[in-house]
Amino acid sequence: MHTTTTATVPGALPRTPALALRGLHKTFGSPSATVRAVDGLDLTIMPGEVVAFLGPNGAGKTTTIDMVLGLAEPSAGTVQVFGQSPADAIAAGRVAAVMQTGGLLRDITVAETVELTAALFGRKDAKPHPFLERAGIADIAGRMVGKCSGGQQQRLRFAMALVSEPDLLLLDEPTTGMDVEGRRDFWASIREDAARGRTVVFATHYLEEADAYADRIVLVAHGRVVADGSAAEIKKLASGRTVTAAFPDATHLGAAADAVRALPGVEQVDTRGLRLVVRGADSDAVARYLLTGTSAHDLEVTAENLEEAFVALTGDGPHASAASHQTAPALDGADR
Numbered sequence: 001m002h003t004t005t006t007a008t009v010p011g012a013l014p015r016t017p018a019l020a021l022r023g024l025h026k027t028f029g030s031p032s033a034t035v036r037a038v039d040g041l042d043l044t045i046m047p048g049e050v051v052a053f054l055g056p057n058g059a060g061k062t063t064t065i066d067m068v069l070g071l072a073e074p075s076a077g078t079v080q081v082f083g084q085s086p087a088d089a090i091a092a093g094r095v096a097a098v099m100q101t102g103g104l105l106r107d108i109t110v111a112e113t114v115e116l117t118a119a120l121f122g123r124k125d126a127k128p129h130p131f132l133e134r135a136g137i138a139d140i141a142g143r144m145v146g147k148c149s150g151g152q153q154q155r156l157r158f159a160m161a162l163v164s165e166p167d168l169l170l171l172d173e174p175t176t177g178m179d180v181e182g183r184r185d186f187w188a189s190i191r192e193d194a195a196r197g198r199t200v201v202f203a204t205h206y207l208e209e210a211d212a213y214a215d216r217i218v219l220v221a222h223g224r225v226v227a228d229g230s231a232a233e234i235k236k237l238a239s240g241r242t243v244t245a246a247f248p249d250a251t252h253l254g255a256a257a258d259a260v261r262a263l264p265g266v267e268q269v270d271t272r273g274l275r276l277v278v279r280g281a282d283s284d285a286v287a288r289y290l291l292t293g294t295s296a297h298d299l300e301v302t303a304e305n306l307e308e309a310f311v312a313l314t315g316d317g318p319h320a321s322a323a324s325h326q327t328a329p330a331l332d333g334a335d336r
């Protein structure tokens with residue numbers, strides 16, 4: 001898990017984080033109807049990290065990215081990009097973004113788009129080909145943008161973002177609307193580029209994408225970080241199992257629920273109708289207890305996937321209960 005604000009090696013000066021978000025808040029609306037889009041977000045990302053910003057709709061991912069890009073002002077808290085304000089970092093060409101939509105002219109070619117971007121960055125001399133090559137679209141350099149597929153247009157946005165050779169690349173759900181193959185190719189280009197040491201932060205809904213392409217996953221919900229770790233660590237959260245069993249009546253069910261809560265390793269206990277749902281690390285012990293010590297029948301044990309762990313951690317799904325939040329604080333250190 002990530003708990004440091006700076007990384008040090010003996011004898012070396014502490015490195016400046018690529019991104020440092022401190023007590024970040026963003027509220028929208030009037031005082032009577034306020035939306036807390038970002039609600040106390042702390043995050044530190046070091047240079048060279050590839051980080052997935054993973055969360056459900058409305059978690060605050062885009063609003064956070066907008067603040068990093070200087071497109072929105074925080075209501076409270078601070079954003080630093082390589083130790084600078086977003087405006088200074090952007091002016092220095094240190095940060096660029098691939099957003100979900102917009103930013104393209106349909107009636108010019110792919111190569112002309114990159115040329116135009118280079119001119120806007122004061123790099124008239126920059127040839128488009130190397131950027132198109134890196135984004136994997138050199139073969140469609142002469143195609144009109146309006147004739148490109150959604151995936152090709154996203155790669156073009158990626159090529160445009162590369163023009164300033166940014167140290168930090170932000171991608172806001174860059175593969176929305178792409179098919180599986182398109183996504184795979186797009187990520188191959190991004191990973192290749194990240195291998196050169198660029199810091200990459202991407203917002204996504206897709207757990208598989210975060211798992212496959214990020215070195216670190218930051219789970220966001222309700223404008224806060226609810227878990228933060230390597231893909232392996234986040235996946236470990238999903239290594240638990242769920243035991244469900246039916247009961248003849250509510251009295252037996254209630255008594256079993258109380259007793260099961262006291263068993264070691266049990267993280268979450270819910271009831272659905274006359275079924276008890278128990279989530280925890282030691283499914284054997286739970287199953288043994290239910291079958292030998294209670295009137296449980298029709299017992300089922302299922303392995304969890306990352307999706308279920310995510311729902312449990314963010315407290316947004318039918319499995320969510322007060323107990324699910326016990327897991328989050330251990331992963332949610334004050335400072336990242």
Ligand SMILES: Nc1ncnc2c1ncn2[C@@H]1O[C@H](COP(=O)(O)OP(=O)(O)OP(=O)(O)O)[C@@H](O)[C@H]1O
Nearest residue numbers: 028029035037055056057058059060061062063064
């Ligand atoms: N300009 C705005 N005015 C009012 N509310 C807003 C505004 N922008 C965002 N919100 C609200 O803030 C919350 C966070 O939105 P945000 O777009 O940051 O989430 P997200 O995690 O990017 O979601 P998605 O994955 O759906 O894009 C949502 O409830 C959204 O409706």
